[in-house]
Structures are given as C-alpha cells and as structure tokens.
Amino acid sequence: QVQLVESGGGVVQPGGSPRLACAVSGFTLTFYGMHWVRQAPGKGLEWVAFVRSDGNTKYYADSVKGRFTISKDNPKNTLFLQMNSLRVEDTAVYFCVKDRDYGNFEYWGQGTLVTVSS
Amino acid sequence: EIVLTQSPATLSLSPGERATLSCRASQSVGNSLAWYQQKSGQPPRLLISEASTRATGIPARFSGSGSGTDFTLTISSLEPEDVAVYYCQHRVTWPPWTFGQGTKVEIK
Numbered sequence: 195q196v197q198l199v200e201s202g203g204g205v206v207q208p209g210g211s212p213r214l215a216c217a218v219s220g221f222t223l224t225f226y227g228m229h230w231v232r233q234a235p236g237k238g239l240e241w242v243a244f245v246r247s248d249g250n251t252k253y254y255a256d257s258v259k260g261r262f263t264i265s266k267d268n269p270k271n272t273l274f275l276q277m278n279s280l281r282v283e284d285t286a287v288y289f290c291v292k293d294r295d296y297g298n299f300e301y302w303g304q305g306t307l308v309t310v311s312s
Numbered sequence: 313e314i315v316l317t318q319s320p321a322t323l324s325l326s327p328g329e330r331a332t333l334s335c336r337a338s339q340s341v342g343n344s345l346a347w348y349q350q351k352s353g354q355p356p357r358l359l360i361s362e363a364s365t366r367a368t369g370i371p372a373r374f375s376g377s378g379s380g381t382d383f384t385l386t387i388s389s390l391e392p393e394d395v396a397v398y399y400c401q402h403r404v405t406w407p408p409w410t411f412g413q414g415t416k417v418e419i420k
Contacts (some may be wrong), residue, residue: 239411253407257383279365297403298346302355
C-alpha cells in the first residue's frame, strides 16, 4: 500500500536551513507529481510546493518562493524540501502529499513538525 | 488566486443527524473541487474529488454536490467517528492550490 514517511523536522533558529525528506513506498515516484503542504499550529492547510513527475517543473507558494526548493530523487523514491532563511511564521507541520490529476491530494504522510524559534 | 469560503465554522449535531457543509469559491472552479477530512492529530484524508466522486474506501454516507462556485458536502447520518475538520480545495488556475478555512464538525 502507499506510504509516505517524512523526516527532518525539529527546532530550528530563524535563518536556519533544514532539509525535509519524504520516503515513499507502494508507488514509483518517477511517474507522479508530489506536493508539500503545511499546517501551522491550530490553523488550516497551506499548499507550499509542487514538483511534476518529470522532476524539472516546479511551483511554489509566494510565501516561500526564493527560500524553499522542492526536489525528488526518483531512484531512491524520496522527495525533499530544502528550506532556507527560515522565519518564525514558517513554523508548521509539513506534509508530503502524492498528487493525482494536478491537484487532488491523494495520499498524505503523517507530517513532520518544524519549529522556528530562537 | 481563488478564495474558498466555508460555512459554518462549526457544526454541532447529534448522532444520526444530517450534516451539510458549504464551500463557496470566489470564481468558478467547474467541478474541480475536493473535500478532505482531518481528524485530531492525523493528516487530512481525501474524501471527495471532482465535486462528487468518493475516494476509495469512503463510506456512502459522505456525498458531494455542486458546480461552479457553490459546493456542498453532506454526511447523511452522522457517526461519532465523523468528528473532524473538513476542508474544501480547488485545482483550477494553479498555482496556487488553495483550501477553505475548514468546518469543524462536533457531536452534541
């Protein structure tokens, strides 16, 4: 069955640069687009980034554009989110999500919490 | 950017009652709207795509309807395990993909 397992969260200082990873199984990353979606504590859902199946076409929310980079390692079936210049307002649970049909968020990981605090 | 507005913010009903959740889009999204259920401490789960198509394994008491700018998620007979926050989300004119602010469903 489809599984997505995020890692890499923790407490980071403002300006920090953690990298999140999402190990997927039950499907081949080569053939699917993938998203990162985040949820600040007690708040709603915010789409962050998307990478198409080809791995070359990428889209970002305005709130993270220029600071975050999404990528995927198809042979390792792993999705990444490189986060730079972190701000307090980036504090959230980050979910890795398998895409279907360019915008149906079909399967979600359990999420990894990133806390930006000094 | 398309804004999705959900109502009510909170819905408090007794088991067995019908729950009706609304999602209104700031411009037409055709039928490209999905609904998600998020239980406390869990990730969201896809319930409905294309406005009315239930995802695999979703009970028949969940149904979606609407097109254009007005959509409804109906739970025909509320079960205790349906306590959750429900979000709508569109997939037209992306990016960005946006979500509504959520409707919290409680049991009286």
